[in-house]
Amino acid sequence: MRTLVIGDIHGGLRALHQIMERAKVTEKDKLIFLGDYVDGWSQSPQVLDYLIELNAKNDCIFIRGNHDELLLHWLKDNKDNALWYNHGGEATVIAYENVSDENKQIHIEFLQSLHDYYLDDHQRLFIHAGFTNMNGVNFEYFPKLFYWDRTLWETALALDMNINSNDLSYPKRLLLYHEIYIGHTPVTRINKTIPVKKACIWNVDTGAAFKGPLTIMDIDTKEFWQSEPLNNLYFEEKGRN
Template structure:
């Protein structure tokens, strides 16, 4: 079994389709998706459905991102609806809207909301790697992490984790379009909803594949660590 990690998707289903056609993934392999499936891009609905389908076949481990948290918080009244909408929630409602009318929160299927609420994991660990949406606190074990570290902390100040494992994360958009390798941590959010790319990394080899919303694809290997 090979293991792959896919960075922040943000409703960019065309890029996801192109990426999956490009990466040599088999049904025996495992995909870890790093969260932020919704907001900003045009097709959150199909991205969420793809994640659900893969997870149901035990081919995908879906992690939670801060944008899933904002969506649920807005729909449950924990934050103002306008706060979510201004961070890309408007594109989510459009993707679920029936033809010919504006989207409403009630257009989102209960099954999708239940999945986003109950089935996403806060992190995933192997013997050598930690996978999280944002940047774990380097001083404590993964079971001691705060929500702020797991979902909101930026990559800028990340330090080697106390476990000695390599962190693979997203959340902090690399507008260069290239994964940022710090040696002890790699950020694979490469700004697909902007003018960048969606990245799939094979941590064991350092090889990555990318696709964008124009249906283009490319591949490469992680650059030498930036210190």
């Protein structure tokens, strides 16, 4: 059995199909999704349908992303958010015009079931964005940071590689877990399109919301498979600008 981690999908069902095929995923594989299943490309409802169906066949862990939480508020409370609308939400709102009320309720239940994080038996943490508490996720005062924080990744990026982990100035958050897998902040911001490791953190968001590919990675071997860039798969759409 493999354990495979999947980066931010952002409504790109075509890319999701590609990576599942390219990684030759079977029902024996455990799948950990890092969140942001929706917003950006046109198939957010279909992505949720696919994940719900997949959960019936595979051992799946679904982490909550900030875009998933924003969609939940819109579906459940009809809560408009102009910032969300301009950052991928518009495509989702349009896509849901053709979704029945019954199916919307199924999606609400799925979105409500998402996990803030997942910690396995090997001290490997899977979380959408990050955390700020120096004692770890179990002590976080503000759970929304699990899917909004960028400081954990920024700290790892800015870390002086000459500093030893035993040094008193070494960031404590980077010593708590054997590995941390995140999405949320695309590595395309540092001109990369493959998973990037900084300190103990693996960033698997390879920019599928924009012009990057979607990625699935084996957490034990670090082998990974990618889709075509999403702007090629959805050439007729603008995606997230």
